[in-house]
Amino acid sequence: MSKGKIIVGVSGGVDSSVTALLLKEQGYEVEGLFMKNWEEQLPGGECMWEADVEDAMQVCDQLDIPLNTVDLASDYWDRVFSNFLEEYKSGRTPNPDVLCNQEIKFSAFLSHATDSGAEKIATGHYARITEVNGHYQLRKGLDCNKDQSYFLCRLNQAQLSLSLFPIGELEKHEVRELAKEAGFQTHDKKDSTGICFVGERPFREFLSRYLPEQAGEIQTPEGEVIGQHNGVFYYTLGQRQGLGIGGIQGASDSPWYIYKKDIENNILFVVQGHDHELxxxxxxxxxxxxxxxxxxxETPFKCAAKTRYRQADQACTITHIDNNSCSVTFDEAQRAVTP
Known part of the structure; x- marks a missing residue:
């Protein structure tokens, strides 16, 4: 007897393939649902979604489970990509994967799945959910090198209560081994990296299609102009590459790094040296x-935090929670904290 209907977000990758496999082995009624999140006629339309859906179809055929497709491109544009552009215009460096999980995978996709009769959805995220007295805890995946709880940080209790992460208790090599044993051609498929809609082109080239170049100055902390840039929104704090600074009289050979952005006046401020105090x-x-x-x-309390995905957890203290904000004081100063 089936445990209930679970709709799996299949992407054509090895992680979602094994997610579907594990749930079927556990006795669930499993269906696959492939999300199309980007219009192919738009820049970045060369995302390999057609090849991915073919891989998803093959896996679902092998598992003898149905596969459907849902077009969420309009939702993605309105709820993720528009925000992505606005954040860059404001001089910030957004992470669209975090918003995509909140607004698309665990909102629009989740709604479509439950409307289709699913009790829960499942995805191939390396994370874990623990229920304690009716409350749901989001925990890191067992594989610390692949942990994706960072990207799930904006999920709420309702979303967690309707979600499963079957591979959260596995390490990546175990997932690939299970896929190989099952005969999935996805067992050695390369992990997707970066932002899908950017495609293979350089990120700045992609962004320039939506945010036209705006020439501005590159200055030192003392206000000396030592270069030009094409728009502060193309750069991030701590960045070294692409500044085109060199041969400055009186300066050392140490690389230059961005430490501040003046959005209103379109100015980048730079310093020399990877570990400059600024x-x-x-x-x-x-x-x-x-x-x-x-x-x-209740505050204050001690915890660990990170300001970017691949950063190790950093000890800190949280104080002054008010109006949906809080103060974070790190035990050790953090380099290039980027809004």
Whole structure:
């Protein structure tokens, strides 16, 4: 007897393939659902979604489960990509994967799945969910090198209660081994990296299609103009590459790094040396906070945080939670904290 209907977000990759495999082996009624999130006639339309859906079809055929497709391109544009552009215009460096999980995979996709009769959805994320007295905890995946809980940080209790992450208890090599044993051609498929809609082109080239170049100055902390740039929104704090600075009289041979952006005046400020003090911050203010538990904890409290995906957890203290923001003080100063 089936445990219930689960719709799996199949992407044509090895992780979602094994997710579907595990759930079927556990006795669930499993269906695959492939999301199309980008219009092929738009820049970035060369995303390999057609090849991916073929891989998804082959896996679902091998598992003898149905596969459907849902077109969420309009939702993605309105709820993720538009925000992505606005953030860049404001001089920030957004992570569209975080918003995609909140607004598309665990909202639009989830709604479509439950409307189709699913009790829950499942995805190939390396993360875990633990239920404790009716409350759902989002936990890191067992494989610390592949952990994706960072990208799921904006999920709420309702979304977690309707989600499963079957491979969260596995390491990547185990997932590939299971796929190979099952005869999936996806067992050695390369992991997707970067932002799908950017395609294979350089990121700045892609962004320039939506945010026209705006020439501006590159200055030192003292206000000396030492170069030109094409728009502050093309750059991020801590960046070294692509500045085109060299041969500055009186300067050393040390590389230059961006430490500040003046959005209003379109100016980049740079310093020399990877470990220059102006690249470091001890404190930050976090805004637009999502408390996964559903309620803010009492302050102050100690925890670990990170300001970018691949960064190791950093010890810190949280204080002054107010109006959906809080103060974060790190035990050790952090380099190139980027909004």
């Amino acid at each position: 690249l470091y911050s001890q404190k930050l203010t976090a805004t637009d906070i999502n408390w996964v538990s559903g309620a803010a904890p």
